[in-house]
Amino acid sequence: MSRPLFQLNPRLKCCASLLRPGKRMADIGTDHAYLPIWAIRQGLTSYAVASDINEGPLEAARRNMIRYHTSDSMELRLSDGLNAFSPGDADDIVIAGMGGELIAKILTGAPWLKVPEKRLILQPMTRAPELRTFLASEGYEISREIAVEDSGRVYAVMLAGYTGKAVKTGRLYPYIGMVTGETAEGRRYLENCAALLRKRAQGLRLEGKEDDARELFSAAEEISGLAAAEPLGSR
Template sequence: MKIKLSPRLEVIASCVAGVKSMADIGTDHGYLPVYLVGNNLVSRAIASDTNQQPLKKAEIIISEQQLEKQIETRLGSGLSVLKPGEVDAVVMAGMGGLLIRDLLEAQPDVARQKKKLVLQPMNNQAVLRKYLAASGFRIIREELAREGDRVYEIIVAEPGTMTFTNPLEYELGFEFYLYKHPLLIALIERKIFLEQQIVRSTRAKTTVVAAKQFQESSLFIEKLNEVKRCLSN
């Protein structure tokens, strides 16, 4: 049985392809490394997870695909399961942006020895991009993937330096205005929708925190609508 990936994992796989070895941190069922190795897109992979149960499911799938010699499973947290320079690329996908930041910060020597970091934060994307810029990484590629109403942001980074010239780059992707991804407007519309929910929930509240959030979200919606208009012209 061939592994079929979701649109999100397909885009992540395309970002990894081209290196000899990779590690999937928080692998869950192990679909990504099995797909990459099974299709000869990488020659060796490490699948790790903090929980034994999903790792056992990954081991079953790896065994079914007869890839035990090429894919190793490891139990542990973040980059602690790796040695510096052990693999060429690391994937951290399906986690919060704050958690990805903390895992990179916990093992900086391991993180900086990688040719590629392929990161797919579920939230706090701006925080993660700010961390990368401040911590000796540069974003070399930004991708988007759509599943239903959700648009996922995939960030590919490597050791280096970069400069953000537009504050909206933290929210919409590094140099988004140059690359104009086909799903960029869909991403903007999704962000507007989420901010509108915040506006509605804080409009009638009188606390200082709520008033500040209402103002910030309203201003952000205005900026996003302005970018959307520019992209549509």
């Protein structure tokens, strides 16, 4: 008899909701493999490759894989980012729980992702603006972003794919991407972004960089105005 399934944390559950049933997934930096195990048991993926850079997390993942009877539908792989992967290994690539700059570095090392068939599900813990800027510069388009609250903080989960086209972005795009004020989590995400920009602007003002400070204050005010607004087009 199958062991009762655990509950995913909100961040990973949001990532799982963006998987395409019937497609193969990769979970990069899998830790205990909770996400791929949950996705398999829920019928959200046909096969999973769970990887980590360290042996310790993979041992924990192996125990969970056996405990929850998913050994026939997944494999574990020791890998620094996507270095041990090839194009046929996965269709949906999840990279969650890392900094935005590290996620960008991992994607840079896998140019085979630059085809329309691949789907990226990304959840940066920090440096989301840097990740959005990287994606736009490399021809990846973010088609959807979901703000999700987890352990008292709000994060953005990004769904992206390669188009090869120049992504048109406005001045607010690096800060808030596709997040809107339609949900309580979205409003909080926008408000947090505005507060962070104001703090940075105050620091610039103290350094005598008045023009730069004024630009950030203006962006912060615009984001605050969006916090309870309907989604706009290009920002």
